[in-house]
Amino acid sequence: MIATLAAAAVAGVSWLYLRPGLRPAGEVASPVAAASNSATVTVSSDTRLLIIAPHPDDEILGAGGLIQKVRSADGSVHVVYLTDGEGYTQGVKAERRHGKILTPADYRAYGREREDEARQAMRELGYTAWSLTFLGFPNGGLHRLMTTYWSDHQKAYRSTYTRLTRPKASEAFIPATEYRGENLTQELAEIIGAFKPTLLVTPRPEDQHVDHCAAWFFVVDALGDVERVHPKFRTDLMTYIIHYNAWPFDHPGNVFPFPDDLDSGVSGWLNVLLTPKQRALKSAALHRYKTQMDVTPWFLDGFARNNEVFSRPAPFRIALPVAQSICDEFIEH
Numbered sequence: 001m002i003a004t005l006a007a008a009a010v011a012g013v014s015w016l017y018l019r020p021g022l023r024p025a026g027e028v029a030s031p032v033a034a035a036s037n038s039a040t041v042t043v044s045s046d047t048r049l050l051i052i053a054p055h056p057d058d059e060i061l062g063a064g065g066l067i068q069k070v071r072s073a074d075g076s077v078h079v080v081y082l083t084d085g086e087g088y089t090q091g092v093k094a095e096r097r098h099g100k101i102l103t104p105a106d107y108r109a110y111g112r113e114r115e116d117e118a119r120q121a122m123r124e125l126g127y128t129a130w131s132l133t134f135l136g137f138p139n140g141g142l143h144r145l146m147t148t149y150w151s152d153h154q155k156a157y158r159s160t161y162t163r164l165t166r167p168k169a170s171e172a173f174i175p176a177t178e179y180r181g182e183n184l185t186q187e188l189a190e191i192i193g194a195f196k197p198t199l200l201v202t203p204r205p206e207d208q209h210v211d212h213c214a215a216w217f218f219v220v221d222a223l224g225d226v227e228r229v230h231p232k233f234r235t236d237l238m239t240y241i242i243h244y245n246a247w248p249f250d251h252p253g254n255v256f257p258f259p260d261d262l263d264s265g266v267s268g269w270l271n272v273l274l275t276p277k278q279r280a281l282k283s284a285a286l287h288r289y290k291t292q293m294d295v296t297p298w299f300l301d302g303f304a305r306n307n308e309v310f311s312r313p314a315p316f317r318i319a320l321p322v323a324q325s326i327c328d329e330f331i332e333h
């Protein structure tokens, strides 16, 4: 099924956007093997890699090898975590173990644990806390900020987990930031405009976790703002995929397949090969996410392979907000 989002149905979308639809349940993807002669990603000491991670662990799952390659080339890396991953109820229950009903304090504490794990994971790859920015936006709520909770014409979004309506003071990149879409776009635009990445890696819109899907739209919206302020700014925008039907688990083994029913963009699939040492270090970094290893070790271990897969999307513009949510699937993690 191919779902077409008509421009008229989505206020503010300036280009008609064709989104590959979701397959019916039970239908298995037919991935193609990643060929060793595929296009890849070249990095150097001039590389400034900015990774957008909806939750702590996405940066390693999607790009733990690429991060290492940039470090080896003496390039720069910065990771922006949009949420603390604080709303993963199954994970919170596993950590709390007190048998009581979960409270907002439990979810907040879980978010802090995941932040700390992110620091440990990036330290495993040789990076300090200075390379990380936690924005503290609401896990499971980013797509709502694209629509209803866009501006201060509305009350700020309240997290159903933490009951917060704004990031912690330590996470507010711009003072007075609240859970509103325009605030998230503004914070991302500030970060992109200041860091000026040569390579910007972000989730793609087909990712079936709503926060990942929403991340794409916020990044593109922010890029539009950056280009208005810095007309000469250009970055190499690449996407990664984490949640997409059974991919990559329908293709077990050491090599990520290309999800061939997804658009490989203007570049074709980009295949980044990891050395055995890089793969081992990626795995070690993933194991720093103890809260995640406690509940879904198979998922994290399934992303430690000999390669990573990216693509360059075709030029795409969006101006948020949109009248109705474009991201409608929900997977917790």
Ligand SMILES: [Zn+2]
Pocket: 054, 055, 058, 209, 212, 242, 333
């Ligand atoms: Zn995620």
